[in-house]
Amino acid sequence: MTEEVEKILKGGLEVEIVPVEGELNVGPQHPGSGHMRIFVRLNGDIIEDVDLDVGYVHRSVEKLSENRNYIHLIPLIERPAILDSIHMNMAYIMAVEKILNVDVPPRALYLRSFAAEVNRIASHLYGMGIFGVFMGHSTAFMWGFGDREVWVEILQALTGARVTNSYILPGGVRRDITPVIMEMTEKAIKYTRRKLNDWKGIFVNNPNIKARTQNVGVMTKENAIRWGAVGPNLRASGVAFDVRKAEPYAAYDKLDFEIPVYKEGDAYARTLVRIEEIEQSMKMLEQIMREIPQGNILSDRFFKQIPPIRLKKWWEGQHRIVMPGYYASFRPPKGEAFARVEAGRGELAFYVISDGTAKPYRLRMITPSYRLIKVFRELAKGSRYADLVTIYGSLDYFPPEADR
Amino acid sequence: MIVFPGLIFSLITLLTAIWAERKIAAKIQMRFGPYYASKRIGGYFQLIADAIKFGLAEIIVPSNSIREFFILGPILITAFAFLPMAFIPVSQIPSSGSITSPYYRFFFDKFAGISLYQPIITPYSLLFIIAVASVVPILTVMTAWASNNRFSLISAIREGILTVAYDTLIIIALISMGIEYHTLDIASIVKTGVPGIIANPIAAFVFFVALLMGTARFPFDVAEADTELVTGAFTEYSGLLFVLSMAGPYLLTFVYSLVFATVFLGGWLPLMGIPGAILTVIKALIILFFSVFMRSVYGRYRIDQILRGGWKYFFPAALLALIIGMIGGIFL
Numbered sequence: 028m029t030e031e032v033e034k035i036l037k038g039g040l041e042v043e044i045v046p047v048e049g050e051l052n053v054g055p056q057h058p059g060s061g062h063m064r065i066f067v068r069l070n071g072d073i074i075e076d077v078d079l080d081v082g083y084v085h086r087s088v089e090k091l092s093e094n095r096n097y098i099h100l101i102p103l104i105e106r107p108a109i110l111d112s113i114h115m116n117m118a119y120i121m122a123v124e125k126i127l128n129v130d131v132p133p134r135a136l137y138l139r140s141f142a143a144e145v146n147r148i149a150s151h152l153y154g155m156g157i158f159g160v161f162m163g164h165s166t167a168f169m170w171g172f173g174d175r176e177v178w179v180e181i182l183q184a185l186t187g188a189r190v191t192n193s194y195i196l197p198g199g200v201r202r203d204i205t206p207v208i209m210e211m212t213e214k215a216i217k218y219t220r221r222k223l224n225d226w227k228g229i230f231v232n233n234p235n236i237k238a239r240t241q242n243v244g245v246m247t248k249e250n251a252i253r254w255g256a257v258g259p260n261l262r263a264s265g266v267a268f269d270v271r272k273a274e275p276y277a278a279y280d281k282l283d284f285e286i287p288v289y290k291e292g293d294a295y296a297r298t299l300v301r302i303e304e305i306e307q308s309m310k311m312l313e314q315i316m317r318e319i320p321q322g323n324i325l326s327d328r329f330f331k332q333i334p335p336i337r338l339k340k341w342w343e344g345q346h347r348i349v350m351p352g353y354y355a356s357f358r359p360p361k362g363e364a365f366a367r368v369e370a371g372r373g374e375l376a377f378y379v380i381s382d383g384t385a386k387p388y389r390l391r392m393i394t395p396s397y398r399l400i401k402v403f404r405e406l407a408k409g410s411r412y413a414d415l416v417t418i419y420g421s422l423d424y425f426p427p428e429a430d431r
Numbered sequence: 432m433i434v435f436p437g438l439i440f441s442l443i444t445l446l447t448a449i450w451a452e453r454k455i456a457a458k459i460q461m462r463f464g465p466y467y468a469s470k471r472i473g474g475y476f477q478l479i480a481d482a483i484k485f486g487l488a489e490i491i492v493p494s495n496s497i498r499e500f501f502i503l504g505p506i507l508i509t510a511f512a513f514l515p516m517a518f519i520p521v522s523q524i525p526s527s528g529s530i531t532s533p534y535y536r537f538f539f540d541k542f543a544g545i546s547l548y549q550p551i552i553t554p555y556s557l558l559f560i561i562a563v564a565s566v567v568p569i570l571t572v573m574t575a576w577a578s579n580n581r582f583s584l585i586s587a588i589r590e591g592i593l594t595v596a597y598d599t600l601i602i603i604a605l606i607s608m609g610i611e612y613h614t615l616d617i618a619s620i621v622k623t624g625v626p627g628i629i630a631n632p633i634a635a636f637v638f639f640v641a642l643l644m645g646t647a648r649f650p651f652d653v654a655e656a657d658t659e660l661v662t663g664a665f666t667e668y669s670g671l672l673f674v675l676s677m678a679g680p681y682l683l684t685f686v687y688s689l690v691f692a693t694v695f696l697g698g699w700l701p702l703m704g705i706p707g708a709i710l711t712v713i714k715a716l717i718i719l720f721f722s723v724f725m726r727s728v729y730g731r732y733r734i735d736q737i738l739r740g741g742w743k744y745f746f747p748a749a750l751l752a753l754i755i756g757m758i759g760g761i762f763l
Contacts, residue, residue, distance in 0.1 A: 049581065051581055051582075051585075052581075057661060058657045058658050058661060059657075059658030059659055072734070072735075159730070160658065161658045162658075162730035162731065163649065163650075163652055163656060163657075163658065163729075163730040163731035164729070164730035165456065165460065165726060165727070166456070166459055166460050166727050166728070167730075168460075169460030169461060169462060170460065170461065173460070173461045173462075229728065233728075233729070233730070235650050235729045235730050235731075235732060236730055238732060238733075238736055239730060239731075239732065239733065239736075411733060411735065412585070412659065413653070413656070413659055413733045413734065414733070415659070416658045416659055
C-alpha cells in the first residue's frame with residue numbers, strides 16, 4: 028500500500044488520456060458518404076489526411092464495352108451518371124460519329140443542345156439539393172429534388188424517359204421536339220426563374236449557409252489546374268474554361284451564352300457558379316426554341332435505310348426515328364476518335380478505338396467526378412471534420428460517375 | 432396534476448411537436464409530410480404508428496459497449512428531461528369556483544401567496560429547473576461513452592463543449608430574471624404581472640438562443656449532425672431505447688419552452704385555473720413549434736462558429752441582460 032502511494036507521489040497520478048488522433052471510417056454505410064468509404068485521419072477536429080476508398084459502384088463499363096455492339100453500348104454508358112445521361116450519351120456518340128464520319132443535320136444538333144441544357148439544369152439542382160442536406164439544410168434538399176422534377180418531365184416528354192434517356196443516336200437524335208414540349212419548357216423556365224429567387228433567399232444568401240461555405244475548401248487557380256479540376260469547380264477558381272466555348276460541339280457555336288467565373292475558389296463560389304449556369308442554360312433554351320431550324324433529325328445516310336412502312340408509321344405520324352437495321356451491328360472503319368463535352372459536372376471525354384469489327388477494340392471514359400477524387404482529397408486536408416461534407420457537396424462529386 | 436402536465440400529457444405534446452415539425456417543414460418544402468395514417472387529421476397517427484413500430488423493434492446492444500450504462504443512458508436522459516416539470520407552475524388554483532379548488536390549501540405557495548398547479552412547491556423553482564436540466568448533457572456524454580462508437584465519441588465531445596457555452600447563457604439569463612424580480616420562484620415572477628420579455632428582452636433573446644443550443648435544435652444541431660456523425664451519441668441505439676433517446680431532447684425543449692412561457696411570457700395571466708394552464712401550454716407550444724420550425728430555414732453551423740457566437744456575442748449579451756436585470760430590479 029505504501030509502495031503504491033510512493034509511486035503515485037513520485038510519478039504522479041496516471042490518467043488515461045483519450046488520444047486526440049484517430050481514424051474515422053466514414054462510409055460506405057454512412058449518411059454522409061455516398062457510395063464510398065472516406066477514411067479520415069483526424070487530429071482533434073482537423074482532418075490530417077483523407078483516403079477515398081472508391082469503387083463500390085464500379086460497373087466495369089470500359090471492359091464490358093469491348094464485348095458489346097456500338098449501339099448496345101448506349102444504355103451501359105449512360106448508367107454511371109444517370110442524372111447526366113444526355114451528356115454521357117452525347118460524348119460517346121460524338122466519338123463514334125468521328126469514326127463513322129457522319130454529318131449530323133442542324134436540327135438534330137440543336138435538339139442535342141436542348142436536351143443537354145435541360146439535363147444540366149436538372150443535374151445542378153440535384154447537386155445543390157444534396158449539398159444542402161449535407162449541411163443540414165433539408166429545405167434545399169427537398170427544393171432541389173422538387174424543382175428538378177419539372178425539367179425531368181420535359182426530358183420525359185422529349186425522350187420518353189426521365190433519366191437514362193438513350194436519346195442520341197449516331198447521326199442524329201431519336202425524337203423530334205413538339206410545340207407541347209416547347210410550351211412546357213417555357214413554363215418551366217418561368218417557374219425556375221421565380222424559384223431561383225427563393226433559392227437565393229433561403230439558401231444562397233442565408234447567413235448560415237454563407238458561414239458554412241465561405242472560405243471553406245478553398246482551391247486556388249494554380250491548384251485547380253494542377254489537381255485537374257473540371258467544370259463548375261474549375262470555373263469557381265477563376266479559370267474560364269468550358270468545353271462548350273473552347274471546342275464547340277452540337278449547336279453551341281451558334282448560341283449566345285456566358286460562362287460564369289468566380290475568383291474565390293471556395294464552396295460558396297462553386298454554388299454561385301451552379302446557380303448562374305442554370306440561368307445561362309435557361310437563356311440558351313429560349314434561344315434554341317426561337318432559332319431551331321427545320322429539317323430532318325437523322326443523317327440522310329441512315330434515314331434512307333429505314334423501311335418505308337415504318338417510316339410512314341413512325342416518322343410521318345409522330346416524328347420519331349425507328350432504328351434502321353444497320354444500327355444493330357454496324358461495323359465502323361478502323362480508326363480512333365476522341366470526343367469531349369461539357370457535362371453537368373465538368374469535362375467528359377471519350378476515347379474509342381475501332382478495329383473494324385462490330386465492337387469497340389477499346390473504350391476509355393474519363394468522367395468529371397473521376398477527376399474530382401484527387402481534388403476532394405487535397406481539399407479535405409487541413410479542414411475541419413464538419414467541413415468534409417461541405418467540400419464533398421460543393422464539389423458535386425457523384426461516386427457512380429467516378430467509378431464507372 | 433398527474434395528467435396535466437404529466438407523463439401522458441407530455442407524450443401527447445411530444446407527438447404533436449414532432450408531427451408539427453414534420454408538417455411545417457413539409458409545407459415549406461413542397462411536400463405533404465405525414466399523410467396516410469388517417470388523412471382526416473393530417474396523418475397525425477403516423478407518429479403513433481412509428482412509436483409502436485420502434486417500441487416493438489428489437490433492442491440491439493453492441494457487444495463491446497458498456498451494457499448497463501448503454502441501457503440506462505436514454506432512460507435517464509428522458510427521466511431527467513422530464514423531471515423539471517415538477518417545478519414549473521402552469522397555472523394558479525383559484526380559492527373557489529373551480530373543480531381544482533379543493534386542492535387550494537394543498538398546493539398553496541406561501542412565498543408567492545397563491546396556490547399553484549405545481550407538483551412540488553418550492554421558493555427556488557428556477558434554480559431546481561436549471562440544476563435538474565443540466566444533468567442531461569452529462570448523461571448524453573455517458574451514453575456516448577458507453578456505446579463505444581467513434582461517431583458517438585465525437586458527438587460527446589461536441590456536446591460537452593457546447594454544454595459549457597449554452598448552460599452559462601441559460602443560467603445568466605434566468606439569474607438576471609431572478610435579480611430583476613427579487614425571487615427565484617417562477618410563481619412570484621408571474622404574479623408581478625410584468626412579462627419578462629418586456630422587463631428584460633435581451634434575457635429573453637439569450638434564453639431562446641440557449642434553448643435552441645441546449646436541445647440540439649437547428650441551426651445548432653452539431654451534436655447530432657446526421658451527415659457527419661450519423662446520429663451522434665445515439666448512433667448505436669435501436670428499438671425502444673432509440674425512441675427514448677429521441678424523446679429526451681424533445682421533452683427538454685418542451686420544458687425550456689414552458690420556462691420561457693412562464694418567466695418571459697407571463698404564464699397563465701390574465702386567466703387562472705384550468706383555462707390559465709391551457710394558456711400557458713399554448714404559449715409554450717408556440718415557442719416549441721417555433722424552435723422546431725428553425726429546421727426549415729437553417730442548416731447547421733460548425734461547432735467553432737457556434738462557440739464563437741456563443742462566447743463572443745451571446746455571452747456579453749447575457750451579461751448585459753444581467754445589468755438590465757439589476758437596473759430593472761429597482762423599479763419592479
